[in-house]
Amino acid sequence: MKTRSVHRALPRRRFLQLSVGTAVLAGAGRSSCLRAASAPAVSSPFKLRYVLSTNQYGTLPIADILPEVQRAGCEGLDVWAGRWGNQREQIDAMGHDAFAALLARHRVGVSTYTCMDPGFLKAGPHLKAMKAFGGNMVVAGFGGGGPGANDLRGDDLRRAIRAQVERLKPAFDLAGEQGVKLAIENHLNSLLETPDSLPMLADAISASHVGVAFAPFHLPQDAALLGRLVGDLGDRLFYYYAWQYGDGSGNLPPAAQKQQLPGVGPLDFAPMLAALKRHRFNGWTSVFMHPTPRGSPLHQSIPAVTAELNRARAHLERLVAAL
Secondary structure, eight states: OHHHHHHHHSOHHHHHHHHHHHHHHHHHHHHHHHHHHHSOOOOOOOOOEEEEEGGGBTTOOHHHHTTHHHHTTOSEEEEOOGGGOOHHHHHHHHOHHHHHHHHHHHTOEEEEEEOTTTOGGGOHHHHHHHHHTTOOEEEEEOOOOOTTGGGOOHHHHHHHHHHHHHHTHHHHHHHHHHTOEEEEEOOSSSSOOSTTHHHHHHHHOOOTTEEEEEOGGGSOOOHHHHHHHHHHHGGGEEEEEEOOOTTOSSSOOHHHHGGGSTTTSSOOOHHHHHHHHHTTOOSEEEEOOOOSSTTOBSSSSHHHHHHHHHHHHHHHHHHHHHO
16 A cells, blocks of 8 residues: 555656666676676685794894884794793793783784794693683604604604604693684604605594694605695695705705705696695694704894895795796
8 A cells, every 4th residue: 555655646757767776686687686696706816925933033122023023024923942942931021911911013923833842742831821811732853753754755654653643732732722823833853754654644644623734844745746735635624834944954055055945946836836725724834944953033123134034025926926
């Protein structure tokens, strides 16, 4: 009744115009909905998510490193400790409240803690602090090395990896309770020295919050092989070191040390980046090297370190854009 009274109030020609217009709009709406339903979803361009590893700055003050997070194109900090870079000790010394205030002032956060020292089994006290600063992940080595460990292959290696995973289970359980991811680096002097060891490790891990921090430096410098390994790890890959062997990380002149960086040394990173893109890798990436001696900065000034890291990051970005 209400509709008919409206119709009577309108001149016939105007009513027909409105009716036709409404029908056209409705049809257009249905057509656009059908097009939207049938059209494939457009995915956003693949991008690496970077963290700034504090050990690249040696033992320079953490307060001076914080402004570099955004300048280096990073989302947050990867805080190192011990002989590699003492920023975690600096944070503990200044007090967690004071450090939280610094983070707020610079509008940055912590992404990860790297706990090579003390390792997963003793990293418990650092989990809550790392989370309070905005982080979600702890990185450490696997261990399990010892006499003859480097010679293990096949089923012997598989059994040894499973045994080490079982030894680390208390750390895995604690991290799960606190909502923290753990990323195991394939480090030298452990059971993870061969390409075969990484798929074995992935098979041995049942907890979804435990994965791999992939370090190409510690593996054969075969670009195709490294790309396959990254692809095989799939969603077990939590953390990616943009890091190559180059001339090694021993007592070398600065120019030789920098061969560890992407775009400086000879390794082609494209196959690894292509695998990361296929899996839509959403973990953390660190442009990385080990300055010599350990605990020394990549350059003597903080701006120079950041500039060097940005040159390497630009190389990675060019490769990603070309995929």
